[in-house]
Amino acid sequence: MRRFFAFALVLLSVQAAIAQQAALKTPAQFLGYTLGEEFTTHARVVDYVNYLAQQAPNRIKVQEYGKTYEGRPLLLAYVANDENLPRLEQIRENNLRQAGVMSGQVQGKQPAIVWMSYNIHGNESVSTESVMQVLYDLVDPNNQQTKKWLENTVVLLDPCVNPDGRERYVQWYKQTQNQGGNASPYAWEHHEPWPGGRPNHYYFDLNRDWAWQTQIESKQRLAKYNSWLPQVHADFHEMGAESPYYFSPAAKPLHESITPWQRQFQYTIGDYNRQYFDKNNWLYFTRENFDLFYPSYGDTWPTFNGAIGMTYEQGGSGRAGLAYKKQDGDTLTLKDRITHHHAASLATIQATSEKAEQLTQEFRKYYDNNLKKPAGNYKAFVFKAESRTAGNLKALTNYLDQQQIQYGYAGKNSSARGFNYATGKEESVRVNENDLVVSMYQPKSTLVKVLFEPSSNLEDSLTYDITSWAMPYAFGLQAYALKSRLEPGKQQPAKVAHTLAVERPYAYLARWNSLQDVKFLTKLMSEKVKVRMSEKPFETEGKQYDAGTLIITRTGNEGMGDKLDATVRALASKHGIDLQMTTTGFVSSGADLGSGSVRYLKMPRVAVMSGEGVSPYAFGEIWHYFEQQIGYPVTVLGTSYFANVPLHEFDVLILPAGSYARVLNEQTLEQVKNWVRGGGKLIAMESAAGFLAGKKDFSLQKKGTDEAAEKEKAKEEKADPYRLLRAYGDRERDAISEDVQGSVFRVNLDKTHPLAFGYGDTYYALVRTSDTFEFMKDGWNVGVLKKNNYATGFVGAKAKEKLKDALILGSQPMGRGQVVYLADNPLFRGFWHNGKLLFGNAVFLVGQ
Structure with missing residues (x-):
């Protein structure tokens, strides 16, 4: 009888679980509206994903792997059948063993792993709407098709990679839409305001951050990705509203490191997608626009980590809203867009499942070759x-x-x-x-x-x-x-113990060479420690120090008492600074520590321009630099009210790349110049420097006047009278002769200028435009390109000529103040680490 009752209880619990899953709510039932009738807030998406995990615990597990800058949860949903879900950890470790990342033998049957990422661009919001239907289909106990696929596949889904950007877009759209949506392309709801929902909190494009991992979302996500290393990765996007749908195979160029198998499987996945789209007579295209070269996309970075990486693009993006009337007269609806991404998601899972054995075999081969060949x-x-x-x-x-x-x-x-x-x-x-x-x-x-x-x-x-x-x-x-093999030793070199022999030295000295030194300076300033900087190299007590060396003397810091030594030493230790000391203000060469060339560094009050007309990305890179990289206060000023800002409240004003004709009209620009003459520092970057070029009182001049360009054009036509007989189909290729596409150039530096302190004679810049400047007659040409300064990357023939004998970095005195010109952006995407000291020089050293 005991056995009977025990069996009955088990049977009842199984029946209850089946009944519970049978009653699983669809997205429409849970949300109260059909997908596509309105946009879903991120919080409700999270609610539905967690609901599925609670209702179908034998098919789906949800993990919060992090939070965004604004505190929203980042989720990963693991979907597998009831055999594989309990052994997820074993499957994960087996996969890492296949890759040689973990030691040991693979245990048990190993399924293929597919990871799908949705909504990395916040206003490309349809993919997060579609993922709710995808998840429902995968966990629905009555869906025999997905049950079959999950027999040999584990599916990982990130429902929203960029919650902050998505919520920025969704909330704006809900506030501006007409009831039910207005399809007219002229309606307010189809014209997103600055900065748009595409980037994250700091206005970084997260789909350019896979390889660099500068953003908190990327760091947390890719730590999790590296702990799985899936065989397939799909990244879901949107593009212009007039476009149809894009899926693999990708366009050229494909990076040479992409293997023949990975290239071939691009076509295989494309075939699976094509079957879905052809069946429904949906328009699509392949092999155009979206290449696999730059390593920091959601298709390329996973590819270089052994996966089949793909981008999916649905026409629509932030412009489309709930409904959008296209030029051909058709109306693109949110429901249409959801349906397409849903179909592509299922096609990807199906392809992974039906080719699981090949995928896992090639994955093992890929990593075996990495290790041995x-x-x-x-x-x-x-x-x-x-x-x-x-x-x-x-x-x-x-x-x-x-x-x-x-x-x-x-x-x-x-x-x-x-x-x-x-x-x-x-x-x-x-x-x-x-x-x-x-x-x-x-x-x-x-x-x-x-x-x-x-x-x-x-x-x-x-x-x-x-x-x-x-x-x-x-x-x-x-x-x-x-070219020869060199295997490193396992041991890290022993660090030489460095002790400061004197309890209360005359001065502490810290060399100026990296971003860590900038952090050290800013933390000293925040602790009210007075810091000086040597403008000249010097030698004291047998040690040499370059220009830019930070000097912390006891004189001037008397008010801190004994706290000075503890503070300086603790901050140096925290930031990895090789702190030196001296017992005298006398130097054996250079300028004594009391010299006029040893400058007191004032803690600057910094402002940065933001708002309509300013590049959100360029602004975000600066904002992130101050808040997340060096932890220094910065005031963000909006272009809409800038004319009324009392500039005397600030010491430094930074103009990121952008269009400044409206905000800096003649009257407002004159106010800025008067502020600079009174001792302010203006830092103009990229196109902001271009805006100032040629204007009254600014020494900067664009390279190549219209007159010179016309002469060059006439000379070319005379040399080749048939040059205008070009093929229309070659128009894109002809245009790139004037382009420079993120190429590295060696910049020659005047290392005696504070803008170049810490670098020596050379700085390597990532140049992205051929719009350059003449050498200044009334100013300091700190960083210049000479005739043979190209290092690597694509540069069109005409662009390469324009980049000879050009100013990249410069500084112009104006009254008691300074104008700093940065034609190259040293903070580009936050990954050009070597430029971060340069930007610190511009903010903290120049003009002091």
Whole structure:
């Protein structure tokens, strides 16, 4: 009887669970409206995902893997059948063993893993609407089709990669839409205001941040991604409202590191999608516009980590709203857009399931080749351990840890032949025991090759993004690429114990070489420690110090008493600063510490322009720099009220790239100039510098006047009278002759100017435009491009000519103030680490 009752209880619980799942609510039943009738807030999306996990615990598990800058949860839904869901951890570890990331043997049957990311661009919001239907289909106990697919597939879904951007868009749309939506393209609801919902809180494009991981969303998501390494990754987007639908195969150029199998499977997935779309007579296109070259997309970065990475693009984006009347007379609805992304999601899962065995086999082969037969000419990368760049080297190792790229140290002295990134030539290389070594013989070798090689082979110059990003340039390190194998030792070099022998020295000294030094300065300032800076190199007590060295004297800080020593030492330790000390103000060469060339650094009150007309991305990079990278207060000023701002409240005003004709009209610009003459500092970046060029009292002049351009044009026509007989189909290719697509150039520096302190003679810039400037007659030409300064990346022939003998970085005295011109953006996407000290120089050192 006991056995009977026990069996009966089990049977009843099973029946109850079945009844519970049978009553599973659809998205429409849960939300109270059919998907596509209105936009769903992020909070309600989270509610529905959690509801499914509560109602179908044998099919779906939900994990909060982090939070956004604005505190919204980031979720990952794991969907599997009742056999695989309880053994998710075993499946995950098995997969990492297949990749060689974990040791040990694979245990049990291993399914294929597909990861799908939705709504990385906030106003491309349809994908998060569709994911609710996808999840329902996967956990619905009555759906025999998805049950079949889940027999050999585990599905990971990120319902909303960018909640902050999505909510910015959805809330705006709900406030402005006509009831039921107005399809007229002229309606308010189809014209998003600045900055739009596309970026995250700091206005970064998260789909350009996969490889760099500068944003909190990217860091948390990709730590989780690296713990799984799926075989397939699909990234869901939207594009212009007039476009149909895009799915793989991708357009050229495809990076040379993409394997033949990965290229082939792009077509396989495309075939699965095509069946769904052809069946419903939906329009689509393939092999156009969306290439696989830049390594920081949601299709390329997963591809370089062994997956089949794909982008899906639905026409619509933030412009489309609930309904949008297109030029062909059709009305595109939110329901249509949801249906298309839903179909593409199912096609991807089906393809993964039906090709699971091939996918897992090729995945193992991919990582086996990485370990034993890495592709490419170079087999190791060596980074010199120099005291001047110790901060940058530490930043690199932090980055390698994020990417789970293995590295070590040479362990002994040796010599080899290698490519010198500084000279662009093959040279003899002396490897020292403390040098950092990244070997290609490791699981992540393809990613290493893509990120570190001096230049990437570009099969077609019509690409979608920047064409150069080599990490040695980005981190400002002396590096070599070796063709011979060099395996690093396991031991990190022992650090030399550094103690400050004197309890109360005359002064503390800190060299100025990296972003860490900027952080150290800002924290000292926030603690009310008075800091000075030497404008000249000097030597004291047998040690040499370059210009820019921070000097903290006891004189001037008397009010802090004994707290001065404890504060300075604690902050130096926290930020990894090699703090030095001196017992005298006398120097053996250079200027004594009491000299007029040792400047007191005032804590500047900084403002940055934001709002209509300003590039949201350019502004966001600056905002993020101050708040998240150096932790320094900054005041954001809106363009709509800037004319009424009392500028005397600020010491520094930063103009990010943008269009300033409206906000800086003649009267307002005169106010700004008067403020500069009174001691203010104006930092104009990229197109903001271009706006000031040629205007009264500004020394900056654009390179190549209209008259000169006309003469050049006439000269070309005379040399080739048939040059105007061009083919219409070649118009894009002809246009790129004047383009520079994110290419690296060597900038020659005047290292005696504070804008260049900490760099020496050279800075490597990521140049993205050929709109350059003449050398200034009345100002300091701090950073210039000379005739042969090109390093790597695509540059059109005409653009390369324009980039010769051009000003990149400059400073102009104006009254008692300064105007700083940054034609290159040293904070671009937050990943060009070597530019962050330069920007710190502009803010904290120039004009002091």
